[in-house]
Amino acid sequence: MFALVDCNNFYASCERLFRPDLVGKPIVVLSNNDGCVIARSKEAKDLGIKMGAQAFMNERFFRDNNVHVFSSNYALYGDISSRVMGMLSVFTPDVEVYSIDESFLKFDGFDYFSLQEIGLKMRKAVTQGTGIPISIGFAPTKALAKIANKLAKKRPETGGVYVMNSVERLEEEIAKFTIDDVWGIGPQHFKRLQAMGIRTVLQFTQLPDEWVQKHMSIVGLRLKRELAGIRTLDLEEAKPKQNIAITRSFNENYTEWDKVKERVITFATICAERLRAQDSTCRVIQVFVLTNRFRADQPQHNKSITMKLPFPTNSGLELAHFAVDALKRIYQPGYGYKKAGVLAMELAPAADTQRMIFENSDPRHANLMAVVDKLNHALGQQKVKLASQDLDRVWKMKQERLSPRYTTRINEIITISC
DNA sequence: TCTGGGGTCCTAGGACCC
């Protein structure tokens, strides 16, 4: 059996951990730049606040309804996440961390144990150890475990743990469960299925294989098997990333070359930092610039360029240099740019780097970057920068309602008055 | 009249996930 363990309203729950006064109150967490809502507590959902709702349009509504608003605090969420995932691995060695708030667990060889009981124990342990509420769904396949998890959430009487452990139970549930709520069915597939008159998971599993493969590719066919109870997907091991992207919207339209260039250099150095963190180099970079797509009245210019590097590297200096080269080829004066990004592609293990005949990454950079990483790690990110970066700039992202990094910065730790 | 067969690599685009 597989289990899908999922943290309830994860970001909102994290914000509540050190603010017990917010228990039972509506909370929303905003995206970067405090742009739109990306997480909501149950109370906020009950107020009808939608995912992706724009923050500025709802200021008044938030105030009138005493909604507590937070900027996203990834230092906090990331740390709490690893604590939760760590606690889960006590119950089975087979864990796949699927996202910041979800893990798949495999329970092979547990035939003589009650999974319901194990699930309840996991919930208790995680709540006690971290304060984060979780829901757990057990089922014979990953796709069904996803469904079981939703049922655990939907039905309070389950105690947050739902075990799909009999054929009868499985058949009964998939006959009722609607297809739009299924892992792997996005808006496009849903539209097509709806047009075919397919409403439930059961109906989907009865479609001919050929049709599913033709319209939803092999991915859809695998999903069909999974939903029919045929184990097709297994746990996946953690692999180093294949691409690393740093992209940001700006706080305003940038019309000057120097400003855009500075951002691209900064993104490139962060990319390089992430490459080094997973011991990779990249062989290809992509740089893009975008104007504000929401402003139809302004001239638009969206351009990206992919560039093969003369040699693989993870040096911030070199990557910044190449990224500026790339930017020069796509940047056009006269536009107000709103967003840019740098992507590192064709990653390979740094240890396997093939030496080139004529040109190579400067070998001295490895030591230099190691020192930079060490300093930035100790003093806070982006303390040591390239001279071509804006040295005064801290992080011009709008983050007006950022909570403290309670668990990762000693000077931001919770204080208790007694 | 007839003009093969079997591959790989690359890119763009589409779909999905959190």
Place this chain on the structure above:
DNA sequence: TCTGGGGTCCTAGGACCC
């Protein structure tokens, strides 16, 4: 004024190889 960021996998078609 303002509307996020970061990933993966698959397919089709073109260019090229022997």
